[in-house]
Amino acid sequence: MEKNTTKKINTFVSEEEKTLDWAEVQIAFKKTFGAEVYNSWLQKISLMKEYNDFLILGVPTRFFRDWIVSRYLDKILEQVKSFKLSLNRIEFKIIEENKQNQEIAKIEELNKVTEIKDSILNYNRLNPKLNFESFVKGKSNDIALSYSKKVCEHLSRYNPLYICGGVGLGKTHLLNAIGVDLESDNNVMFISAERFMYHFIKSIKKNDMVNFKDFFRKSSVFIIDDIQFLSGKESLQEEFFHTFNSLMEKGSQIIISSDRSPMKLDRVQDRIKSRLAGGLVVDIEIPDLELKVKIIKKKIEEIQNQFKENISIDDEVINYIASESKTSIRELIGVLNRVIAFSRVHNKNLTINDCKNILKDVFNQIRVITVDKIQNVVSNYFNIALSEMLSQRRSRPLARPRQIAMYLSKKMTSRSLPEIGRRFANRDHTTVIHAVKTITRLSEQDDEMKKNISQIKGLLLEQ
Numbered sequence: 001m002e003k004n005t006t007k008k009i010n011t012f013v014s015e016e017e018k019t020l021d022w023a024e025v026q027i028a029f030k031k032t033f034g035a036e037v038y039n040s041w042l043q044k045i046s047l048m049k050e051y052n053d054f055l056i057l058g059v060p061t062r063f064f065r066d067w068i069v070s071r072y073l074d075k076i077l078e079q080v081k082s083f084k085l086s087l088n089r090i091e092f093k094i095i096e097e098n099k100q101n102q103e104i105a106k107i108e109e110l111n112k113v114t115e116i117k118d119s120i121l122n123y124n125r126l127n128p129k130l131n132f133e134s135f136v137k138g139k140s141n142d143i144a145l146s147y148s149k150k151v152c153e154h155l156s157r158y159n160p161l162y163i164c165g166g167v168g169l170g171k172t173h174l175l176n177a178i179g180v181d182l183e184s185d186n187n188v189m190f191i192s193a194e195r196f197m198y199h200f201i202k203s204i205k206k207n208d209m210v211n212f213k214d215f216f217r218k219s220s221v222f223i224i225d226d227i228q229f230l231s232g233k234e235s236l237q238e239e240f241f242h243t244f245n246s247l248m249e250k251g252s253q254i255i256i257s258s259d260r261s262p263m264k265l266d267r268v269q270d271r272i273k274s275r276l277a278g279g280l281v282v283d284i285e286i287p288d289l290e291l292k293v294k295i296i297k298k299k300i301e302e303i304q305n306q307f308k309e310n311i312s313i314d315d316e317v318i319n320y321i322a323s324e325s326k327t328s329i330r331e332l333i334g335v336l337n338r339v340i341a342f343s344r345v346h347n348k349n350l351t352i353n354d355c356k357n358i359l360k361d362v363f364n365q366i367r368v369i370t371v372d373k374i375q376n377v378v379s380n381y382f383n384i385a386l387s388e389m390l391s392q393r394r395s396r397p398l399a400r401p402r403q404i405a406m407y408l409s410k411k412m413t414s415r416s417l418p419e420i421g422r423r424f425a426n427r428d429h430t431t432v433i434h435a436v437k438t439i440t441r442l443s444e445q446d447d448e449m450k451k452n453i454s455q456i457k458g459l460l461l462e463q
């Protein structure tokens with residue numbers, strides 16, 4: 001029983017596992033290294049095994065490996081990190097060419113028939129726990145919740161339903177809840193924009209667009225998560241637009257989530273934005289204290305029911321946790337899990353002082369935040385390539401994220417201004433000072449900036 005409990009709690013605490021799309025990484029390689037280097041070297045690298053913090057890549061010969069390691073390893077690592085931040089090491093394995101081809105052929109054979117179907121089973125599974133009952137209602141999500149329910153009652157009345165809100169505020173949960181509710185009577189498709197792209201690229205490569213189109217267009221409820229991912233990806237937008245239009249034409253219900261409103265999507269074509277905004281757009285805001293307290297109580301109740309054990313946490317302590325956790329509900333739940341784990345280990349009722357200690361741990365993590373990490377998180381957040389963010393280009397969509405990354409490097413690491421400047425492609429320390437001043441000012445005056453900064457901080461603290 002005891003063992004079981006620990007295991008369950010672990011899954012409860014753990015973040016979503018992220019898996020690499022090797023096809024996508026390859027595309028990025030081509031962009032970064034140029035066609036020539038890519039064709040002669042990088043294209044031949046295959047992904048053999050993926051772990052949370054390292055990869056095993058297959059290469060054809062020893063010479064090939066040595067060449068890659070001596071010339072491209074740093075850049076390769078940087079690139080894969082931009083897809084999956086937790087990676088910090090790469091190992092190479094030499095596969096004889098024949099064997100490699102055989103392996104690939106074998107896999108391709110296996111995949112051929114059921115490819116799209118399989119991946120739907122693997123990746124688009126709805127999580128039955130993320131339903132309407134487990135979603136706690138509050139001022140910040142009331143409207144989004146009630147329209148999500150209305151959509152389930154009257155399909156196609158609000159079409160598309162577009163739910164927007166910051167990281168960790170419950171968008172995926174709501175989308176999932178809608179899917180769970182409609183699943184039994186409809187052909188529901190639930191997919192993240194990132195996965196949509198993965199299938200798209202794969203289908204192009206295999207010359208199998210007909211299947212792709214059919215597959216996505218036959219759903220009667222199409223739910224797509226994190227649409228901001230489409231920004232800057234022209235051909236993907238085009239395909240999405242066609243899918244979207246044909247679904248609308250045949251009366252399918254579409255539900256979309258994004259971290260921002262349709263009109264604020266960067267580098268997304270205007271006609272797409274206006275179609276996205278053409279149904280109903282609802283917002284999820286930052287939760288107030290009351291909602292945070294309710295969520296904590298609900299979570300405690302769930303854990304108690306699940307493990308048949310009594311967890312007693314004083315209201316005073318609950319209030320304290322709720323008021324200290326500011327960035328997202330995901331963070332709030334993370335902190336709560338720590339507190340519960342602590343009270344289990346020490347087998348005692350917690351005081352506010354205990355909580356302060358536990359939370360201090362959370363804040364201590366700030367010290368291990370590195371400039372590198374900040375750069376990765378910021379460029380991911382704004383959906384731009386790290387190399388672009390560090391480049392000399394001055395356009396606003398690159399310059400602002402760059403300044404934010406400098407600002408956070410100053411605030412969250414112990415690096416000096418000149419050191420930070422050097423890490424940003426050898427910029428002068430006065431540039432860093434300017435960035436810090438600009439972002440400080442903007443984050444006082446501009447709500448959007450305030451929100452961005454707080455969400456990025458949240459992401460950094462979560463890692």
Ligand code: ADP
Nearest residue numbers: 134135136166167168169170171172173329330
């Ligand atoms: P987002 O997709 O907006 O980044 P998620 O839907 O993944 O956020 O939510 C983050 C975590 O917070 C999930 O574990 C989710 O179940 C939980 N959560 C968010 N909002 C609520 C809510 N209103 N009631 C209960 N749990 C919530």
Ligand code: MG
Nearest residue numbers: 171172173225
């Ligand atoms: Mg989400």
